[in-house]
Amino acid sequence: MPGRHRRGKVWVNIFRGSTVAGIIALLILLVNITNGAFGYAVIQNETNPEELAVDGIEIKYLDKEKLTQVLRENVSNGLFRRLENDLPISERTRENVYGLIIEWVVQPQVAHQWTLAESIFQRSDIQRTAQDEYSGLELRFESWLDAQFITNPQSGDPVKAGVRTAILGSLWTILIAFLFSFPIGVGAAIYLEEYARQDRSINRVIQTNINNLAGVPSIIYGILGLAIFVRALEGFTSGMLFGIAEPTENGRTILSAGLTLGLLILPLIIINSQQAIKAVPDSLRQASFGLGATRWQTIRSHVLPSALPGILTGTILAISRAIGETAPLVVVGASTFIAVDPDGPFSKFTTLPIQIYQWTSRPQDVFRNIAAAAIIVLLILLLSMNAFAVILRNRYSKRI
Amino acid sequence: MIQTSPQAVIKMPEIIELVSSYTVPSEIGNDAEFAIETRELRVYYDDFLAVKDINLMIKPQKITAIIGSSGCGKSTVLRAFNRMNELVRTAKTSGEVIFNGVNIYEDSIDPVEVRRRIGMVFQKPNPFPKSIYENVAWGAKINGYQGRMDVLVEDSLKRAALWDEVKDKLEQSGLSLSGGQQQRLCIARTIAVEPEIILMDEPASALDPIATLRIEELMRDLAKEYTIIIVTHNMQQAARVSDYTAFFSLEEESRSGVLVEYGETQKIFTNPDNRVTEDYITGRFG
Numbered sequence: 001m002p003g004r005h006r007r008g009k010v011w012v013n014i015f016r017g018s019t020v021a022g023i024i025a026l027l028i029l030l031v032n033i034t035n036g037a038f039g040y041a042v043i044q045n046e047t048n049p050e051e052l053a054v055d056g057i058e059i060k061y062l063d064k065e066k067l068t069q070v071l072r073e074n075v076s077n078g079l080f081r082r083l084e085n086d087l088p089i090s091e092r093t094r095e096n097v098y099g100l101i102i103e104w105v106v107q108p109q110v111a112h113q114w115t116l117a118e119s120i121f122q123r124s125d126i127q128r129t130a131q132d133e134y135s136g137l138e139l140r141f142e143s144w145l146d147a148q149f150i151t152n153p154q155s156g157d158p159v160k161a162g163v164r165t166a167i168l169g170s171l172w173t174i175l176i177a178f179l180f181s182f183p184i185g186v187g188a189a190i191y192l193e194e195y196a197r198q199d200r201s202i203n204r205v206i207q208t209n210i211n212n213l214a215g216v217p218s219i220i221y222g223i224l225g226l227a228i229f230v231r232a233l234e235g236f237t238s239g240m241l242f243g244i245a246e247p248t249e250n251g252r253t254i255l256s257a258g259l260t261l262g263l264l265i266l267p268l269i270i271i272n273s274q275q276a277i278k279a280v281p282d283s284l285r286q287a288s289f290g291l292g293a294t295r296w297q298t299i300r301s302h303v304l305p306s307a308l309p310g311i312l313t314g315t316i317l318a319i320s321r322a323i324g325e326t327a328p329l330v331v332v333g334a335s336t337f338i339a340v341d342p343d344g345p346f347s348k349f350t351t352l353p354i355q356i357y358q359w360t361s362r363p364q365d366v367f368r369n370i371a372a373a374a375i376i377v378l379l380i381l382l383l384s385m386n387a388f389a390v391i392l393r394n395r396y397s398k399r400i
Numbered sequence: 401m402i403q404t405s406p407q408a409v410i411k412m413p414e415i416i417e418l419v420s421s422y423t424v425p426s427e428i429g430n431d432a433e434f435a436i437e438t439r440e441l442r443v444y445y446d447d448f449l450a451v452k453d454i455n456l457m458i459k460p461q462k463i464t465a466i467i468g469s470s471g472c473g474k475s476t477v478l479r480a481f482n483r484m485n486e487l488v489r490t491a492k493t494s495g496e497v498i499f500n501g502v503n504i505y506e507d508s509i510d511p512v513e514v515r516r517r518i519g520m521v522f523q524k525p526n527p528f529p530k531s532i533y534e535n536v537a538w539g540a541k542i543n544g545y546q547g548r549m550d551v552l553v554e555d556s557l558k559r560a561a562l563w564d565e566v567k568d569k570l571e572q573s574g575l576s577l578s579g580g581q582q583q584r585l586c587i588a589r590t591i592a593v594e595p596e597i598i599l600m601d602e603p604a605s606a607l608d609p610i611a612t613l614r615i616e617e618l619m620r621d622l623a624k625e626y627t628i629i630i631v632t633h634n635m636q637q638a639a640r641v642s643d644y645t646a647f648f649s650l651e652e653e654s655r656s657g658v659l660v661e662y663g664e665t666q667k668i669f670t671n672p673d674n675r676v677t678e679d680y681i682t683g684r685f686g
Contacts, residue, residue, distance in 0.1 A: 197489060198489065199489055199490070281526075283522060283524060283526035284526060284528065284529075285487070286484065286487065286520075286522060286526070287522065287526045287527075287528065287586070287589075288528075289484065289487060289515060290482070290484065290515055290519060290520035290521075290522070290590070291515070291516070291519065291538070291539035291542070291543075291589065291590065291593055292512050292513065292514075292515045292516025292517075292519075292539065292542070292543055292593060293512070293539070293542050294512050294542075297542050301528075301538065301542070302528060305529075306529060
């Protein structure tokens with residue numbers, strides 16, 4: 001008797017240990033990311049903003065006309081003409097002109113940066129180092145993740161670089177992936193669960209293959225997407241068929257990426273939806289048939305409403321996976337550097353994971369910090385989607 | 401008077417060698433009008449013959465109880481009456497089930513229509529996860545009911561003896577009711593589509609004695625308008641509630657269910673022709 005209890009306790013401790021190990025791994029991940037996303041940094045400006053002050057007013061407080069004047073005085077004529085070419089100054093806002101001054105005149109550079117842990121625990125050391133080695137430069141606590149980081153487009157300059165292009169790219173691709181795979185996936189699940197005869201071997205083969213497809217490495221979907229959507233259906237995915245794109249455009253667009261991700265999550269959606277449909281008690285179907293309902297009426301009025309929370313949860317989890325996918329998009333041709341917002345399914349694109357991957361492979365240290373900040377953005381996006389799934393599920397379950 | 405038509409003769413199951421011959425009791429055979437009848441009904445699950453050569457004639461506006469030990473095919477026969485067996489992929493049916501002069505297993509017959517006219521109440525109360533009102537109205541709605549739905553819902557709930565308990569909370573979920581109320585809701589839902597026959601598969605087995613009693617009273621009421629066939633494990637229930645009783649048993653070698661004896665409940669319970677029936681009823685068997 002005591003021996004049995006002892007053995008039971010050993011197992012309990014093993015299980016508890018596994019849980020703790022998982023939580024520790026998660027915590028380390030979070031700490032690591034946060035560590036990179038915040039911290040002290042020494043900023044070196046090419047031109048001290050104070051020197052640009054006009055009549056003793058700092059440039060922060062100048063109006064557009066004065067700012068334009070400052071800009072004209074401090075950049076070469078060629079550059080000014082180029083900026084004017086991009087967008088005439090008269091059409092630019094005050095903030096835009098101010099941004100140009102910061103970008104081309106002030107040109108802040110990060111001379112050195114510290115991690116969050118260092119910033120907290122070795123503050124005096126940092127201040128001393130900043131004074132000794134970077135005297136005269138501005139030392140400030142930099143949150144790499146700030147409003148500007150979210151709203152700025154991609155840029156070669158880590159101080160100005162943001163994730164707006166990448167967020168929009170990610171949202172566009174998963175929207176297309178969802179629109180493509182949700183109807184097909186749920187339809188296939190309904191067919192396989194409610195109509196297909198399980199005793200037919202062909203249906204068993206189909207089922208097995210769907211299960212296998214869910215386990216196929218994502219890069220293979222990338223190659224498939226490259227062959228089908230980018231190459232074979234180039235006219236469609238580049239938008240040429242619709243007369244939207246120039247004939248020179250290729251199929252490396254949001255549409256191709258979305259369809260590829262859609263293919264990737266299709267088996268997941270089918271399997272998740274099948275599970276949800278399977279979980280609907282048979283007594284409900286029988287009750288419906290017993291009243292003289294047809295199979296479709298039964299599915300439409302009872303099976304689908306009961307299975308919907310499960311289907312939605314499964315779909316959102318599948319989409320969460322799609323958001324984090326990198327490999328297939330690299331193959332399909334995500335742009336690693338693109339500063340223009342995607343404006344439709346036929347735009348070139350980049351996504352958050354691609355952006356993170358690209359930043360972490362840069363030689364400058366400071367890109368690692370903004371990569372960490374981008375990871376936080378990605379995680380927030382994922383967690384809010386999962387939270388949305390939970391809310392949706394609870395809401396629908398309550399109605400029943 | 402003994403009816404001589406071949407369909408009316410219940411085939412002697414092989415298991416019973418004690419009785420030399422067995423014919424339908426005259427009072428059943430006399431009336432040519434049956435609500436529904438089976439002829440040589442066989443149901444297979446894959447290769448297994450679950451019930452064998454069932455010939456059963458059900459009198460209209462009466463309650464017929466099907467009794468017998470577990471696994472002898474009572475529910476299978478019941479489900480053969482409205483083609484519910486077809487929902488089990490492996491089930492195959494042969495023989496005929498005659499309803500209003502037609503074999504409902506004919507290719508031209510739509511099982512959906514059969515199930516509308518032959519309703520079913522299940523063992524476990526299974527209201528839809530919808531409001532009480534919707535539970536009753538849904539079946540009528542999908543079957544194209546044209547009249548005033550409120551009237552139909554109220555009428556059905558009244559006939560199921562549930563109206564007084566739920567009239568103030570029709571928009572509440574059907575699942576919020578007690579087990580007995582849920583079962584009466586299921587009965588109301590069935591009546592709402594105006595069937596001719598109501599099949600009940602152990603309708604009270606998941607309920608407490610008081611709820612059971614209410615269901616039985618309700619059945620007696622309903623029998624004034626409907627033909628009711630009930631499968632039950634509860635012998636007292638069969639004796640209390642039914643007019644006719646069919647006793648099923650397992651054939652020993654094939655393990656198939658067969659109809660052993662069928663007649664007036666009074667007779668089956670007091671003076672059965674067959675010793676197997678007697679053993680079962682007196683509790684010496686099963």
